[in-house]
Amino acid sequence: MAYFFDEPSHTFNEYLLVPGYSSTECQPKNVSLKTPLVKFKKGDEPAISLNIPLVSAIMQSVSNDTMAVALAREGGVSFIYGSQSVESQAEMVRKVKAYKAGFVPSDSNIAPYQTLKDVIALKEKTGHSTMAVTEDGTANGKLVGIVTGRDYRVSRMELDTQVSEFMTPFDKLITATSGVSLKEANDIIWDNKLNALPIIDENQKLEYFVFRKDYESRKSNPNELLDDSKRYVVGAGINTRDYAQRVPALVEAGADVLCIDSSEGFSEWQKLTIDWIREHYGDTVKVGAGNVV
Numbered sequence: 001m002a003y004f005f006d007e008p009s010h011t012f013n014e015y016l017l018v019p020g021y022s023s024t025e026c027q028p029k030n031v032s033l034k035t036p037l038v039k040f041k042k043g044d045e046p047a048i049s050l051n052i053p054l055v056s057a058i059m060q061s062v063s064n065d066t067m068a069v070a071l072a073r074e075g076g077v078s079f080i081y082g083s084q085s086v087e088s089q090a091e092m093v094r095k096v097k098a099y100k101a102g103f104v105p106s107d108s109n110i111a112p113y114q115t116l117k118d119v120i121a122l123k124e125k126t127g128h129s130t131m132a133v134t135e136d137g138t139a140n141g142k143l144v145g146i147v148t149g150r151d152y153r154v155s156r157m158e159l160d161t162q163v164s165e166f167m168t169p170f171d172k173l174i175t176a177t178s179g180v181s182l183k184e185a186n187d188i189i190w191d192n193k194l195n196a197l198p199i200i201d202e203n204q205k206l207e208y209f210v211f212r213k214d215y216e217s218r219k220s221n222p223n224e225l226l227d228d229s230k231r232y233v234v235g236a237g238i239n240t241r242d243y244a245q246r247v248p249a250l251v252e253a254g255a256d257v258l259c260i261d262s263s264e265g266f267s268e269w270q271k272l273t274i275d276w277i278r279e280h281y282g283d284t285v286k287v288g289a290g291n292v293v
Contacts (some may be wrong), residue, residue, distance in 0.1 A: 007121070016064060017292060018199065018256075019203055020069050020239070021258060022027055022060075024181050025238050027107055030235050031073075031147060033050075033051065033052050033075075034049050034050065034051055035050045035052075035053040036048075036049050036050075036285045037049060037051060037077065037257060037286075038257060038288075042225070044236075047286060048074060048077075048199075048233065048256060048257055048286060050076055050077060050173075050225060051074075051075030051076070051223040051224075051225055052074060052075040052076050053075055053076075054071065054074075054075075054076035054242065055071075055076055055079065055235070056068075056071055056076070056078040056079065057079070058079045058237030058261040059078075059081055059082045059083050059261060060081060060084070061084050062078075063078040063079055063080050063237075064080060064081065064091075064092060065092040065093075065095040065096050065099075066081055066252050066254075068092070068096045068232065068234045068235075069096055069099050069150075069185075072096070072224065072225045072226075072232035072233055073221045073223050073224055073232070073235065074224075074278060075224065076225065077221035077225060077233050077234065077235050077256075077257070077267070078258050079235035079236060079237050079257075079261075080085075080092050080093060080096075080234065080235070080236045080237065080244065081237055082236065082237035082238055082239055082261055083261075086242065086245055086246045086249045087116070087146055088251065089246070090249040090252070090253040091153065091197055091251055092133060092254070093234055093236055093253035093255045094254065096231075096234040097231045097232065097234065097253070097254035098231070099231075102182040102214070102229075102230040103185075103199060103207075103208035103209075103210060103229075103230075104208055104209045104210070104211060104214070105139055105207075105208060105210055106110075106132045106208070107126055107128070107139065107258070108122055108123075108126045108128040108130065108131040108132065109121060109131065109132045109133075109137055109138055109139050109141070109206075110131050110132070110133055110136065110137055110147065110163055111133070111136060111137030112133055112135070112136065112144055112162065112163050112164035112167065113147065113162060113163070113164065113165070114152070114162070115159060115160050115161060115163065115252055116152055116157055116158070116159050116160070116161045116163070116166070116240065117159040117160065118163070118173040119131065119147055119152065119163060120154065120159075129148055130146065130148050130151040130195070130209070130211075131146065131148075131194050132146060132198065132206050132209070133147055133148040133163055133164075133167045133248045133275065134144035134205075134206055139206065140204075140206055140207065141205065141206065141239070142203065142204050142205050142286070143170060143173075143175070143198055143200055143204055143205065143206040144167075144169065144170050145163075145164075145167035145168055145169045145173070146167060146168050146173060146196070147166070147167045147168070147195075147197045148165060148168070148195070150168050151167060151168055152166050152184050157180075171264060172202070173198065174188065174192050174194060174197065175197065175198045175199070175200050176188055176197055176198075176199050176200075176201070176210075177199070177200060177201070178199065178200070178201045178202070180199060182210065182230075185199070186199055186210065186215050188196055189210065189212050189215070194212065195212050195213070195243065195249060196209050196210070196211050196212070197209065197210045197211075208291060215243070227256060231254070233256045233257075234254070234255060234256060235256060235257040235258065235259060235283075236250045236255040236257075236258055237256065237259055237260075237261040238259070238260055238261065238266060238273070238287075239261055239262065239273075240248070240260060240261070240262060240267075240269035240270055240272065240273045243273045243276060244276060245276070247276075247277060247280075247285070248280075251281070251285060256279075256286070257286040258286065258287040258288070259284060259288040260273055260274075260287065260289045260290075261286065261288065262289075264291065265290035265291035266291065270289045273289075274287060274289055
C-alpha cells in the first residue's frame with residue numbers, strides 16, 4: 001500500500017551548506033574521493049572501494065563491457081545490465097576482466113594450418129591484432145609463433161595462405177618463462193622495444209601475454225580500479241527470477257560485485273535472492289539490494 005509523506009517537498013537551492021574551518025592542508029591535491037562500495041565492519045577495510053564515487057546504472061543503454069572498461073579506468077565501476085541472456089552477460093564480464101591485467105590470458109589464438117581468412121575473421125571477432133599461434137590453436141597450446149598486423153598484407157596475399165607461411169616463428173620471438181615478475185616482464189618489453197611479451201612454461205606452452213599498452217595505460221590512468229590480479233573491477237546486475245543460473249555464471253566469469261536490479265526492494269523476492277546467495281556463497285559474493293526510486 002502506498003505511503004504519502006506529509007512533509008513539503010524541497011528543491012536543492014532551498015538548502016545552504018554552512019562551511020566549516022579550512023586549514024592550510026585543505027588543498028585539492030590532498031583530497032581523496034575514495035569511497036567504500038560495499039558494507040564493512042567498523043575498523044575493517046572495505047572489500048571493495050572506489051577511487052572515485054561513481055557507478056553506472058544497470059541499464060542496457062548505459063552499462064555494457066565498454067562502459068565498464070572506461071569507468072574502471074577512471075576509478076569507478078559499472079554494473080553490466082542483466083536484461084540479456086546469462087551467457088552474453090557473463091561474456092561481457094569476461095571481456096572486462098581480460099581487457100586489462102598484468103598477465104593476460106590469450107583470447108586470440110590460431111593454429112599454423114589455418115589461413116589468412118581465419119586471421120581476419122578472428123581479428124573482427126576479438127578486435128585484437130596480436131594472435132598467438134599454437135600447435136592446436138588453443139590459449140595454452142605449445143607456442144610456435146605470433147601473428148600481428150605487420151606480418152601480413154591483405155591486398156597482396158591470398159586469403160587461403162596458411163598462417164605458418166607468414167607468422168613470426170618461435171625462434172625469432174623474445175619470450176619470458178613462468179615465474180617472471182611483472183616488473184621484469186615490463187623491463188624486457190622496454191629493453192627489446194616489444195609490444196607484447198609471451199610468457200611460456202618449461203614445455204613451451206603459452207600461459208600469458210604482457211602488453212606494453214597496459215603499462216602505459218596504468219601510468220596515464222593512476223586512478224584505475226583494479227582487483228588483486230590487476231584486472232579491472234566490474235559489477236553485474238541480477239534479478240529475482242533466474243538468480244540460481246545467473247549468479248554462478250557471473251561469479252565464474254569474474255564479477256566482483258552484484259546488484260539486484262529491481263524497482264521494489266522491500267519485497268520477499270529480494271530476500272529469497274539474497275538468502276540463496278548467502279546459502280551457496282556465504283559472504284564471498286558481494287551483493288547490493290534495495291529500492292531504486
